[in-house]
Amino acid sequence: MSCCGKGRAAAGGRAAPPNMRMPLQPRPTVMIEYIGETSMSVLGPITGTRYFFDAKGTQAVVDLRDRPYLLTIPTLRQAG
Numbered sequence: 001m002s003c004c005g006k007g008r009a010a011a012g013g014r015a016a017p018p019n020m021r022m023p024l025q026p027r028p029t030v031m032i033e034y035i036g037e038t039s040m041s042v043l044g045p046i047t048g049t050r051y052f053f054d055a056k057g058t059q060a061v062v063d064l065r066d067r068p069y070l071l072t073i074p075t076l077r078q079a080g
Contacts, residue, residue: 028064033057036075045069 034040034053042051044066051060051070059079062070070076 029061030064030067031059031079032062032067032070032076033059033079034076040075042070042073042076 032051035056036053037056039052039054041053043049044051044063046065046069047063049063049066051062051066053060053076067078071078
């Protein structure tokens with residue numbers, strides 16, 4: 001006979017209701033500007049986020065954890 005799931009429900013381990021879960025805290029970010037002449041794509045080494053700059057002057061919101069690496073690239077600078 002197959003299990004109807006009652007044994008699992010009695011074991012507990014239920015997740016908190018959606019309204020009781022802790023909200024995700026936003027990560028600090030910084031604006032980075034591209035000053036190169038062509039398009040460029042960069043992979044953030046900490047977050048794994050791909051940042052794409054399609055033209056000179058393009059700005060991207062960058063996770064603060066990726067900032068040190070991106071600023072080692074000569075065609076990127078912190079905006080503002």
